[in-house]
Amino acid sequence: MTLWTADSLRAATGGTLPGEAAVTGVSIDTRSLAPGDLFVALRDARDGHDFVAEALAKGAAAAMVDRNPPGVAAEAPLLRVADTLEGLRALGAAGRARCAGRIAAVTGSVGKTGTKEMLRLLLGALGPTHAAVASYNNHWGVPLTLARMPADSAFAVIEIGMNNPGEILPLARLARPHAVAVTTIGEAHIGHMGSLEAVAEEKGSIAGGLVPGGIAVLPRDSEFFPRLVAIAESAGAGRIIGFGHDPAAEVRLLEAGILRDGRTRAVLSVLGRKVDITMPAMGLHHAANACCALALVEALGLDAARAAPALAAYAPGAGRGAPREIAVAGGTALLIDESYNAAPPAMRAALQTLALRPGARRIAVLGDMRELGEFSAALHAGLAPEAAKADLVFCCGPEMARLHALLPAEKRGAHAADSAALAPLVKDALRPGDVVLVKGALGSRMALVVRALTESIS
Template identity: 50%
Template sequence: MNAMNALWSFSELSSALGVASDGDGVAITGVSIDTRTMQAGDLFVALKDQRDGHEFVSAAFKAGAAAALVSRDYVRQAGDGALFRVTDPLDGLVALGLAARKRLSTDARVVGVTGSVGKTGTKEMLRACLSRLGATHASEKSYNNHWGVPLTLARMPADTRFAVFEIGMNHAGEIRPLTKMVRPHAAIITTVEAVHLEYFPSVAAIADAKGEIFEGLPHGGAAIIKYDNPFAGRLKAIAEAFGAKPVTFGFDSNADACGSDFRMSDDGSDMTVSIAGLSIPVHLAMPGRHIAENALAVAAAVAAIGAEVPTALAALADLVPPSGRGARSTLYVGDGEVLLIDESYNANPASMQAALATLGAVPRQRFMRRIAVLGDMLELGSEAPALHSGLKSAVDAADVDLVFACGPHMKGLYDALPAAKKGGYSLTSAPLEIALADRLRAGDVVMVKASNGTRLGAVVAALKSQFGKDGPAA
């Protein structure tokens, strides 16, 4: 990136931050908070989070940082380059993000995404769809919190045509300042479910907290809401109170973005999307009814910002799920294959039920035995025991043959299963790696699902290491 199309000039940084640098430097080509992933030419922001970023300023300059955003009391080290000194680097990052949002063209369109389930997947669908139509900028990974949102804003090029921001929360009041930074033209709430109950008195309170995203919309902006969610009426009222226009999505014929003729196959899902007088056949490389519902939210957002819906939705045929969020891979056991579905990144009751339903839809003609490896769902508070044991109905509905369970809460589900379905239980993931490998056979489909803190990603890694690289195991 040359000076003509640099992300930030030094004068722009000084204007946004309200301070001049104490040294000279080249134009900024990126913004980073982590020296392990930063690129030469980045502005390094020394945040105080799990570690104090000031400990890594010198390492950042050794890695090629063009400048660093630091606290006023930071002591310059030998080899340090240009420094922008502020009272709090996080506040400086917010200021930079606000400046990035302000400099967007009036023709640019911004979409915000929140919800109890499916935020990241929906954001990635929007990224893929809108990239078919113009220069698109979106959150990396799940950068959706008090530093992730301003970081994503600060990284946004001035010539962005479409921008997509994931906005998350664990507590009431956390979305409000973030949506006011983003100022989306359309805002999606994928769904409201029983998550983060450790921090909320009720699911209705979660709906109210999610509804904060509508406070960042302009008058008449699109508040995109799942039609058949129990809190749809509540969310519509919140949207209308802030002058936003409710737009619904779902498989109900009354939804503004309506899906019909849904069907799953080995290579994904298909449906017809009806929106704004159009009837559009859509193929999704990612299987699952819940994925298709989120695609309807995407269609609603694309239409709401005035973009070309058919062209955008065509991108979904090529978008495969990322690691930990439904990624599928082939293992080789004996003289045959095993299908591995990796859902190990996150879990809550709604996403667990959806993942089990998707497992249940895998045709037995190809994969005869269904195995679910299930780990604890976190942050459910006093409701955790009942919500875990309550998954038995979803296990039964998916006709799962064998269950391996991990974590203290998942013991309730495991104990409720008949003996024939019990594959193994452990408090931690390591023993399950061995037990599962011993029971695996050709023709199985294995789905691994848990909150990230349960560490079932290690089970996925172990299976790939043992069965995934060099063909059939001996």
Template identity: 80%
Template sequence: MTPLWTAAALRAATGGSLAAEPAISGISIDSRSVAPGDLFVALRDARDGHDFVADALARGAACAMVDRAPPGVAPDAALLRVADTLAGLTALGAAGRARFAGKLAAVTGSVGKTGTKEMLRLLLAAIGPTHAAMASYNNHWGVPLTLARMPAEAGFAVIEIGMNNPGEIAPLAALARPQVAAVTAIGEAHIGHMGGLGAIAAEKGSIVTGLVAGGIAVLPRDSAFFGQLAAQARAAGVVRIIGFGRDPAAEIRLLEAVTGPEGTRASLAVQGRQVAIAMPALGLHHAENACCALAVVAALGEDAARAAPALAGYAPGAGRGAPREIAVGGGTALLIDESYNAAPPAMRAALASLALRPGARRIAVLGDMRELGGFAMALHRDLAAEADSAADRVFCCGPEMAHLYAALPPGKRGAHAPDSAALAPIVQAALRPGDVILVKGALGSRMAVVVRALTEQDHRGAA
């Protein structure tokens, strides 16, 4: 089997020193997930990865990238020594991109990035070998890690690019150097750091600055910011822009979409043909993401209509809407786990999907949306109409969700708690068999605490 990286290639890519000659089959930044043959990269975040090098090597790592002497490691251990491990990983990602001869697409947007990336994984895999991150690796370490893990022989690659602050997308796009750059949608995510929707659109639109010569921009034709995004692409020298959406002017057009408990069906006009798709995922936003994904496939010069049936294999992942049955009071209930993240557009989409779920009661368990700055009070409070329409009872936690809770009709209020740990037992005690429970909030709201509480015990619900 051809190694992902040879020792010589590691030295050449990073400029580091390595006395051993390991053959690298994978790359890990978490010692707990190391597989035999991996290169372990000792990054610094909340904890210093150098403290886990010994554990990674004991678990079978073939080599570790370090910028200082790690504790408890033998003098003859296989260590790739670099000046800075994050810079070393970035250099390795750049080398991975440089040797890649396939077609690469990059995706950003306020919502829908990960779903669109997963749809592209399915669509492109129906055409040829495809590489994409298994998780939402879209930041300053996630993008280079995805590129460094990219097999040179893959036919396609999909890179997800995100941001929290101004100026973060363009450098990552320059590292990825896509042939196609897509923006899924513009919404209020991170608006507290950006100052307004126009600034968010400008930052998302900066993905086009990383396009290779002759690259194509895929933009949301239904967005109020389409004109701004298109002007930004033209200013960057992009000649071809493909619009997608319901707008009659869209080149890849969503003609009709229906959604219900069995999933989502849609009809689209794609490259001169009408294409029908069906996905076991509830919510009209999935049809919108599919429209973007098919536009990317077409922009890559592939037969999107022929690949479209692969979307039948798409389903939301863990923490992003995956449904599961849980035990409640001698019966069962349906848990919709959306605990990974929450921006206002995604929260509205999740509530709309909850409204379509049949059940004895529909329960919304909501944590704070983060990084909204001075817009936070209004954006939380303004969810009241959607929450009232979608749910029979609403449980909230966090200081910002208190504004939503106060805006609800008294009959819809379940409880409010300061944090997810305090809310979890209250929700447990309130559940009944037949309930459908949506759990959603920003990652920092730790709504996964509620999900674990509901899935790890048999809940004896209140009457």
């Protein structure tokens, strides 16, 4: 189905494009580009203009550029704009403007992507739903998601993140959601923000993008709930829906537990109606995310109880806690791959979940958390009580050395300078029946440990 025509591309971006075009998708990466895509030549670690020729050779319908790309003929289908990032933003704004569907936007210190994926399922049970294929939640990810949105989408879910102050509000205004949610307030990026209060202010600013009278879904259990309410009300929110364990929460998590087969079951009260859900994902944080997601369904004016059975298909994505069996000497072990990211609240939740797992030994393999600034030492050391619930703990990186030193001697597996050095130590230590959690910030490269553990045993 045609997503953009040459005329609509020119109208959206103010750019020039010769001839006709039938664009069926939007791409910023030639590795995942499909024939018919519009390739947008962004500048990041590499200049996308250097890949325009490759994109066209792979079948791109056109390429958005702001300079002459090397190796490309003058008559090539080039959408010429003043700046490609601004051009992508303009295309995202046009994608949002032409869509009459209901839009939800999600932010929070942790749980954004999980909640977004739950909403994809919940809303998808009620109508055509658009959401990003990955954690596209930054200055290029949000406009890319909007630019890819089919005009006839009944619903869309936009994930919005930040690393520094002032990043959320412009993206929220671009998305113009009918409902917004803050999953939780925690220490993620606190090194850039300076305090939890500043994190709350930034996360709460998502309400500034609401359409008039829109609804804000906020974490009732958070100490920052009153401040988040004040921010949302000052932004013009027509209603606040609180979620969480708190008795005053309108969408309340009544009980949650882990079944013997590893699934998570939760019972909620959704605006006074009892809703029972079971998900093939282990962890009480999944129940909290489901509480937020169901509250957002109600905020969009839909029936959460009707949509709730769709969560039976929810499972975390790659690097976000999906379990898999791996071969070890003499048998198999269970790997929980949480290598994609790690903020202190998510690290604590993962360690708490590991403690609930049945197994011969529960082993935690932990890499440094990032962007914690002056709070880093205390936040790494503060993981010691949860980490000590594991039978054995392996650590890598200078910050995790602080945690490792605080553990009882019998709990210390090993500490290494980096994940590459730690990987063989963990692999040699595993025995049949073990459950091993691997978690750390993306920059800690804990995926190297996962890769080593999933290699065949010789």
